[in-house]
Amino acid sequence: MSEKTAITLNINDRDYSIKTEPRRTLVDAIREDCGQTGTHIGCEHGICGACTVIVNGEPVRSCLMFAVQADGARIRTVEGLAQGDKLHPMQQAFMDHHGLQCGFCTPGFLMLAVSVLEREPNIGDDDLIDVLSSNLCRCTGYQNIIKAVRAAAKEMRKR
């Protein structure tokens, strides 16, 4: 159980070489071994989506993946969204539309929404709400999150 495997996680274009137990979740490795605490743990059973990160272009619940499964994969987390001081359009839209209150679920929503819009820039409104229903927020009642993602979608299509 405690035998450790050497793996490399590529997070936001930076390699982290770590040794990890096979049972260690990806989210624990990202947070504890790589020090990227922007990804949050909300339920550890794959329902709330607070730990959503993008692995090889797909949104993934990093509590349901083992770190060793992500060896060599390209991982994107909330820390990689902004370019220097300039917020990603999704981050800016969340601010403009008051799409966050306590901010705990926010990184998961940001990564979910970004990955979906990168794949499907013209996603329909009903499908969008469906996708967003895969993550939980307890503060906002979702309306401002939906508004923010719609606004960001417009902005992202311009780029």
Add this chain to the structure above:
Amino acid sequence: MPVKGKFVGRSVPRLEDRPLLTGQGRFAGDISFPGQWHMRIVRSPVAHGRLKSIDAKAALTFPGVHAIWTHADIADIPPIGFRLTGLVELEAYRQTALAQRYVRYVGEPVAAVFATDPYIAEDAADLVEINIAPLPVILDAAGQPGPFDEHHDTETSVIEKKSGDIDAAFRVAETVVALDLAIGRHSGVPMETRGAIARYDEANDVLEMHGAAKVPHWNRDRLALMLGRHPDKVQLYEGHVGGGFGIRGEMYPEDVLVCAAALKFRKPIKWIEDRREHLIAANHSRQQRHRIRAAIDKHGRILGIDDEFFHDNGAYMRTHAATVPDLAAAMLPGPYRIPAYRARAHIRLTNKTPCGTYRSPGRYESTFVRERLIDAIAAKTGIDAIEIRRRNLIDKSAMPYSLGFSTLGTDIVYDSGDYAKLMDRLLEAADWQNMREALARRRAAGEKVGAGFAMFVEKSGLGPYDKVRVEVSPGGTVEVITGVASIGQGVETAMAQICAETLGVDYTRINVVHGQTDRIDKGMGAFASRVTVMCGEATRMASVKLRDAMLGAAAELMQTSPDLLDIVGDEIVRTGGPGTTMKLAALATARPDAMTAEGEFKSSHMVYPYGAHVVQLKLDTETGAVAIERYLVAFDIGKAVNPMLVEGQIIGGLAQGLGGALFEEFTYTDGGDPLAVTFADYLMPTSREVPAVETFLSEDAPSPLNTYGFKGAGEGGITPVGAAIASAIDDALQRPGAVTQLPVTPWRVKALLRTR
């Protein structure tokens, strides 16, 4: 007085957002110290039993395990005390940090494992053997009480609120309406689970606890008392907090354990709760059963209301003691004139997770009960439900209006309100008559659609005080230092707006410090929708003082009179004409003595916002699902600091209210095993279930009890949701009084559809 200012009253962007959007937040789980140990709690798997023995030998030999504690290791630490409504007779029912002789709910802390790593701590916790002799369980608070211990039974107390002559009211009544209603057990369930990290700073002999929330000063003082330390030698630090909702930040057994262990082992101790633990160990709330009667005259006017209810507080009395049933009894009258009133609350214990407050404590429950009763009066008299409300509403001319009893140490006196005006505005916005007629046509065509209406009075701004210090640093930065807390509601932005309005600097230059016990000597924290009212007024007072001091000092240096100067942005400018200006930083360097001021606002009365909700919904006859087609909220906030944040509070609260009305319920087996232990069993609303909400904020009734007229925004979104939903489901079924219990889960809807 209330006019839209430069900052107050404007929907400016939040100061809190940037770090939260970029992954730079500092939540409890993000805080670590070198060499820290991790704590894992071993919890009772049995709902009620005598604790015979605990065998930790195998767990102790597990590599990486440092220590395991049972109650014997903390026997000198007293049980956790009461923060609010602490009746003496409840003290026998307080919880100790680890179970002593009995276990009384599944999830009760029995032992604590300390290890180098959280995975190891969890492995070792599984090896701790607990020997429990099971005892009969009590799960129904409205049934017969049973033994709590050798000396006490599970009816801990009965409290009563009354005014007028209730017996006379029923003697002369034309009609009596009686209902038996139940509210389900649910809770706040913030997205961040609880966490606490304690560290003993040996060099300064200070015990630190990080991960504090809600009420850091109270918890600091109480921890100091429990651990035998001077309060100056215990400091609490609030970082980012992933949602509060009443349940988070109260003092729990785990907080006591990490602090005691950090002192004992001289190691930083970190504890992060997992979600299953959260659902069985953090405060539950809401569960009540009401038997209520109304005496009414032939015009449908209420002569009296008599309510007897049973409050299920779970296995122990925690920090809130009698708060929730007390508020339920005290706030049940709502916006109506009730000449005679009596509420008797039986505060009962059961073998379930202990309870505390959850957003709109007592009011979500009693608003459901009262509005069900009003609907029932309408049905019985044949008078339209809106008309019944109109006939019974407290008139604006009656303000301030005293209910004749008290709660939370304050007499209930509604400070201001124009309930009829708000009701009319909402009905007009909803186009109520046409809405009802259109629904009737759809029902005639076979659809199960209906509309519901509910009104409520909220309370906010609980005192007795709040204190704020405003400082300008030598660098020119403005700091507002308070003892309140931020649980995600936007306190930094709101306080910065209020300070900026008075001081003259831009709100983005103001740094609001909260939840740090070493920065200000006292503070009440964030609960009861109190922060904007209490801390807001204290911030204004301190800012006025600081402005006077700064302009006075600047006038001497600039050789002019203070009334010819103003603060604009980051400098002192002359209002009388052209001339030199002075940077705040320069003034701060020259006259540091003039750069700090304190304000303390004291208030012995709460302030009472109010509102109404309208919902239109459709029942799915196949699945029992309830689809919200339209939702409207009218809320009188007195004076909004930031309307965007107020609306955010309303819609967020509403979503939680929908959860409690339709989905969320902590259920148990007959043996007391909890059935809602994951997010697959405890169902919270998603973006699919929460509708777009039409909000109508008004400022018709600013509070006369503070300068701006502020009232609290935190709870008006949630209070009447269960009531409005129940009313609409009745309407869809065309069966008045059909809904008697929350939540109206799909299977309960199906049951209602079957019993025609």
